[in-house]
Structure formats: structure tokens, C-alpha cells
Amino acid sequence: MAIALVSVIISFLLDGLxxxxxxxxxxxxxxxxxxxxxxxxxxxxxxxxxxxxxLYILFGTAILFDIVYTNTFILNIVLFFLIYILNxxxxxxxxxxxxxxxxxSILSVTLxxxxxxxxxxxxxxxxxxxxxxxxxxxxxxxxxxxxxxxxYLLTKYLYGKFNIKQIR
Amino acid sequence: MLNTKxxxxxVKYIVIIIIVIIMIFFGIFSYTLKEDRKLxxxxxxxxxxxxxxxxxxYAPFNYVFNLFSDFQELEKIKEENDILKTSIDRxxxxxxxxxxxxxxIEALKEELNIDYxxxxxxxxxxxxxxxxIGYWYNTLTIDKGSHNGIETDMVVVNSTGLIGKVVSTTNxxxxxxxxxxxxxxxxxxxxxxxxxxxxxxxxxxxxYENKTLEVEGISNTEEVAIGDKVYTSGLGGxxxxxxxxxTVESINTDEYDLAKIIxxxxxxxxxxxxxxxxxxxxxxx
Numbered sequence: 001m002a003i004a005l006v007s008v009i010i011s012f013l014l015d016g017l018x019x020x021x022x023x024x025x026x027x028x029x030x031x032x033x034x035x036x037x038x039x040x041x042x043x044x045x046x047x048x049x050x051x052x053x054x055l056y057i058l059f060g061t062a063i064l065f066d067i068v069y070t071n072t073f074i075l076n077i078v079l080f081f082l083i084y085i086l087n088x089x090x091x092x093x094x095x096x097x098x099x100x101x102x103x104x105s106i107l108s109v110t111l112x113x114x115x116x117x118x119x120x121x122x123x124x125x126x127x128x129x130x131x132x133x134x135x136x137x138x139x140x141x142x143x144x145x146x147x148x149x150x151x152y153l154l155t156k157y158l159y160g161k162f163n164i165k166q167i168r
Numbered sequence: 169m170l171n172t173k174x175x176x177x178x179v180k181y182i183v184i185i186i187i188v189i190i191m192i193f194f195g196i197f198s199y200t201l202k203e204d205r206k207l208x209x210x211x212x213x214x215x216x217x218x219x220x221x222x223x224x225x226y227a228p229f230n231y232v233f234n235l236f237s238d239f240q241e242l243e244k245i246k247e248e249n250d251i252l253k254t255s256i257d258r259x260x261x262x263x264x265x266x267x268x269x270x271x272x273i274e275a276l277k278e279e280l281n282i283d284y285x286x287x288x289x290x291x292x293x294x295x296x297x298x299x300x301i302g303y304w305y306n307t308l309t310i311d312k313g314s315h316n317g318i319e320t321d322m323v324v325v326n327s328t329g330l331i332g333k334v335v336s337t338t339n340x341x342x343x344x345x346x347x348x349x350x351x352x353x354x355x356x357x358x359x360x361x362x363x364x365x366x367x368x369x370x371x372x373x374x375x376y377e378n379k380t381l382e383v384e385g386i387s388n389t390e391e392v393a394i395g396d397k398v399y400t401s402g403l404g405g406x407x408x409x410x411x412x413x414x415t416v417e418s419i420n421t422d423e424y425d426l427a428k429i430i431x432x433x434x435x436x437x438x439x440x441x442x443x444x445x446x447x448x449x450x451x452x453x
Contacts, residue, residue: 016301065301071305072201119197
């Protein structure tokens with residue numbers, strides 16, 4: 001639990017930190033930008049046999065994401081929960097290993113971008129074109145893979161030190 | 169014997185419930201995203217606390233980053249220093265000119281019945297804590313809030329021009345919405361300076377493909393040239409007049425050939441905003 005919590009906190013802070021150093025405009029997305037918090041939530045998922053505890057972390061993080069980063073209400077709670085459902089669905093045919101964790105992270109980050117794109121377009125917050133969405137998704141893939149790999153290996157090593165094995 | 173068999177809910181009711189839930193969520197999203205919802209006391213407290221932690225955690229990274237960028241700047245400093253040395257001699261002349269200009273502004277304000285001009289504002293500097301997470305929101309979080317006298321709708325600029333306006337504040341942080349967001353409720357009124365002429369228009373939106381702001385509302389008969397400067401006009405009450413927005417990059421006409429659609433290249437680089445200034449009216453102190 002502590003390792004998972006630390007992973008999520010560090011990733012949450014990384015989201016804010018790296019936004020200050022890399023391009024953040026829609027037309028010029030940086031190759032170093034992804035949603036680090038979502039990746040952390042995906043990577044720590046197999047270490048929880050009690051989904052209730054995991055959901056506490058997920059909802060807590062989503063509330064903070066809403067308040068601190070996007071200035072929204074409930075939006076990230078809904079999105080993070082949908083990402084959790086996606087990962088629970090993937091559990092049926094995708095065991096947790098390095099490759100699958102990378103695929104899960106890419107799918108989760110992509111789902112986050114697609115859902116925010118749809119919601120913001122529907123509520124007319126701003127009108128964004130599909131090419132912008134594709135641009136962002138393709139640019140986020142490299143960093144998603146790098147960060148997932150680092151976090152996966154690191155959490156596996158740390159959990160191994162405390163003799164905690166993956167549940168799924 | 170008790171009948172333990174659970175009653176099955178018909179599929180149509182489940183579909184209706186799901187649709188209602190989705191509609192409620194969209195209603196909430198629409199309201200909170202478009203109306204610049206004010207954070208409640210608990211949310212403000214949480215945001216202040218986390219931004220405080222962020223500032224401490226980011227400090228060493230910012231220090232190293234600034235060290236590298238300062239080192240890169242060193243090359244330019246010698247050249248800039250020589251230019252500054254020559255301009256120092258002109259300082260006393262500029263000061264005298266300033267006093268005269270201030271006197272003229274006051275006289276014109278009285279004559280034209282204008283309440284505030286750009287010289288009536290003071291600049292409050294702030295550091296950007298985080299920028300546009302998730303790309304879509306076009307916002308910045310800065311490290312100054314209501315405790316520092318910041319209020320919603322205050323104008324945010326940097327050394328190159330207009331950035332946006334404050335949309336929400338907590339005690340120690342503020343959320344700035346960039347002018348690259350199409351805010352249909354508060355379109356920015358601009359004036360294009362073409363020699364002696366001043367033409368007024370409205371910023372209609374931001375073209376992400378060309379990275380330009382679209383200005384509409386200028387008759388096709390008016391003369392506008394590429395390279396003309398675009399400033400805030402002061403109409404509308406939010407943005408004071410005279411803040412540089414950018415330069416005219418291209419000019420098109422609307423489908424009826426009646427009005428011009430002017431693409432303006434913003435003077436501010438929205439990819440690289442680390443420090444900003446908030447315009448605060450001197451009389452508000």
C-alpha cells in the first residue's frame with residue numbers, strides 16, 4: 001500500500017513538474033508529456049487484492065487532479081473510474097507483465113485523452129479537431145512506454161524486497 | 169418458503185438510468201467547465217496545500233533548470249550590457265518626457281472621460297506552478313492568490329504581451345485562462361493600429377493549426393496591412409487598452425465578402441511561460 005501510494009504521489013507531482021519544462025500547447029505537443037498519474041494507477045493495480053483500497057487511492061487521486069490541475073468538478077473522478085473499468089476488463093485476457101502493462105498504460109492514457117476530447121467538445125468548452133487528438137495521442141506514446149517500464153520494474157523490485165507478489 | 173429469487177430489472181430501465189446518469193454528468197461538466205466555478209473553502213485549502221508542497225518539491229529542479237538557462241543567456245549579456253550603457257545616458261531625458269506624458273494622459277483622461285488607462289495599473293509578478301495538464305484546458309496555475317490581492321477577471325501579461333485573465337483564485341494560487349481559449353461569453357475587443365487609423369474588432373477564436381488568433385468584425389472596406397500591431401481596445405471593461413496582443417499575419421474575407429477575417433500571430437509564446445505579471449489597478453490597493 002505504501003509503495004503504491006508513494007508511486008502515485010511521485011507521478012502526480014511529476015505531472016505538474018514536467019508541464020513546466022516541456023511544450024504544453026496543443027499544436028506542439030512534447031514527446032515527454034503523458035499522464036504520469038494514470039500510468040502509476042495502472043502499474044500498481046495488480047498489487048491490490050482488495051479493490052476497495054485501490055479505489056480509495058484512485059478516487060483520492062482523481063479528486064486532487066480535479067482540484068489542482070484541471071480546475072474541474074467530478075470530471076477526473078469519472079474518467080479515472082472508467083479507466084479502472086477498462087483495466088478490470090483487460091484483466092480477463094491480459095495478465096500483468098511488462099509488455100501488457102505498457103499496452104494497458106497506452107490504452108488508458110489514450111482513453112483519457114479521447115474521453116476528455118469528447119466531453120469538452122460536447123459541452124462546447126472549446127472546439128478541437130480530430131487531428132489535434134491524434135497528434136497528442138501519438139506524441140504521448142513514447143513517454144508512456146518509458147515511464148511504464150521504469151515504474152513497473154521499480155515497483156516490482158520494491159514489492160519483491162518486501163516479499164509482496166502480484167495478485168493478478 | 170421464502171422466495172429468494174431476485175427480481176430482474178428490465179433492460180430498458182437500465183438503459184434509461186444510464187442515459188439519465190450520463191446526462192446529469194454532462195450537465196455538471198457543462199456548468200463547471202463553462203461557468204468558471206469557484207472553488208469552495210475545502211477545495212481552496214487542498215489546492216493551497218498541494219501547490220505549497222509542489223513549490224518546495226519543484227524548487228531544486230527549478231534551480232538546476234534556471235542555472236542551465238542562465239548559463240545559456242550569458243553569451244547575450246555582454247552585448248546587452250553595451251546597449252544598456254548607451255541607453256543610460258538617455259535616462260534623464262526619458263524621465264522628463266515621462267513626466268510630461270503622464271500630465272498629458274491625465275488631461276486626456278479628464279477630457280475623454282476615461283476611468284483607467286494602462287498607466288493606472290501596477291504589475292504583480294507571479295511564477296507559473298503548473299501548465300495545462302492534459303493539453304485541453306488552456307490554463308496556468310500561478311503562485312499568487314486572493315491573499316496577494318488577486319481577483320477574478322484580472323489581466324495577465326508577460327514581457328511579450330497579453331497572456332489571459334484570472335478565472336479563479338484560492339488564498340495562495342490563481343488559475344489563468346489563456347487567450348487561446350475561445351471564450352464565447354467574453355470575447356476580447358481589439359484595435360488594429362494601421363498608421364493613423366485605429367480599427368476595432370473582436371477575437372473570435374484560436375486556430376491551432378496555424379497558431380494564430382482570429383479577429384472578426386472589421387469591414388472589408390477598411391485597410392489592414394500584414395505586420396500591423398494588434399492591441400486590446402479597452403472596450404468591454406475586462407482588458408485595459410494598449411496591451412500588445414500580436415501582429416497581423418494574414419488577411420482573408422468572410423464568405424459574403426463583407427468583413428475581414430484577420431489572423432493575428434500572438435506576441436507571447438504560449439509554449440514557454442514561466443513568469444507572468446498580473447495587472448492590478450493602483451486604486452484597488
